Amino acid sequence: MASIAPGKTIGILGGGQLGRMLAIAAAEMGYRTHVFCPEADPCAAQVANDVTIAAYEDQAALDKFAQAVDVVTLEFENVPVAACEFLAKTVPVRPGAGVLRIAQDRLLEKQFAQKLKIPTAEFYAVDSLADLERAVLQAGLPAILKTRRFGYDGKGQVKIKKPSELAGAWEAIGRQSAILEAMVDFKLELSVIVARSPSGEVVTFPAVENRHKNHILDETIVPAPIYPRIAKAAETMARKMAQQIKLQGLMAVEMFLGARDVIYMNEIAPRPHNSGHWSIDACITSQFTQAIRAVCDLPLGSTAILSPCRMKNLLGDMIYNYERYLTEPNTKLHLYGKDDPKPGRKMGHVTRLLRK
Numbered sequence: 001m002a003s004i005a006p007g008k009t010i011g012i013l014g015g016g017q018l019g020r021m022l023a024i025a026a027a028e029m030g031y032r033t034h035v036f037c038p039e040a041d042p043c044a045a046q047v048a049n050d051v052t053i054a055a056y057e058d059q060a061a062l063d064k065f066a067q068a069v070d071v072v073t074l075e076f077e078n079v080p081v082a083a084c085e086f087l088a089k090t091v092p093v094r095p096g097a098g099v100l101r102i103a104q105d106r107l108l109e110k111q112f113a114q115k116l117k118i119p120t121a122e123f124y125a126v127d128s129l130a131d132l133e134r135a136v137l138q139a140g141l142p143a144i145l146k147t148r149r150f151g152y153d154g155k156g157q158v159k160i161k162k163p164s165e166l167a168g169a170w171e172a173i174g175r176q177s178a179i180l181e182a183m184v185d186f187k188l189e190l191s192v193i194v195a196r197s198p199s200g201e202v203v204t205f206p207a208v209e210n211r212h213k214n215h216i217l218d219e220t221i222v223p224a225p226i227y228p229r230i231a232k233a234a235e236t237m238a239r240k241m242a243q244q245i246k247l248q249g250l251m252a253v254e255m256f257l258g259a260r261d262v263i264y265m266n267e268i269a270p271r272p273h274n275s276g277h278w279s280i281d282a283c284i285t286s287q288f289t290q291a292i293r294a295v296c297d298l299p300l301g302s303t304a305i306l307s308p309c310r311m312k313n314l315l316g317d318m319i320y321n322y323e324r325y326l327t328e329p330n331t332k333l334h335l336y337g338k339d340d341p342k343p344g345r346k347m348g349h350v351t352r353l354l355r356k
């Protein structure tokens, strides 16, 4: 397969901080970038060569975008599959519609893992209150009801503790197609980022631990404080998923480490991931550079850790403390150029290197 050489233009669907860091990595390697997203004033466009602000349903705008770029990637997995299919008639889209279709739907995602004999939380499809009642009899309580589509950072999910909460939970998620998951009693949450090029080369990043606050990632610990054999098993799981889903590009696999060291797949995100931001400062190849390499079908880079580290997200008005981070030793501050620090909004992050 022919690689896409530096100097060419990479189209990025989505205009948030992941797109911004992708565009920076692309520029470092001599590529041009063109961001396409529906939101006005996307922070990715501040560092891209071109931007198109249009709906993902706007075929005229998509067509013009497809003519202007050499390959398309994405920073947001809820891009409509139809938009990717439309673009793919003109230009390669990596990851493609097949991967997106699975990653956008929690039921398909878990069924995919099940097919590969990868453990997941026990899960049941729920399309009605009656389904939910039946599922709870199987899964037991507490359990988590999650919408099949469009959930992120804990949105679109409700924990059910008592049978009297079933009807309220079904209302709370808007009576949408959902899955009920049994609770996994996990020791910690892990993720592994994996890249696969169209030529079939696969490289994983080291497993990291993710700690959440209010359902939003707070800190990533690198490497994860687990035995090497467990890290290896997590990385093998991510590799297997990337190969079987025929990934072209980069994907994060979120996991739970449960009792007796069983690793459960929780979800996949076929794009750069918040838990990989540390790699910009503490890895030979960052997740963004790796995504660009994979999407352009170049050889993938080394993911060796240069220093153990911790990444902390800066949410909302935490960025007003930016000067504090500038004076901390071994700390690198990243701000995303967003001007509205709403509570919980990802505004930046810091990576603290722990090398003595």
Ligand code: AMP
Pocket: 121, 144, 151, 152, 153, 154, 181, 182, 183, 184, 185, 186, 189, 212, 215, 254, 266, 267
């Ligand atoms: P998710 O949107 O699936 O990533 O879920 C958000 C967070 O809820 C996860 O990071 C976990 O902390 C928690 N969670 C989700 N599913 C489960 C589960 N089946 N068992 C225990 N905790 C869960």
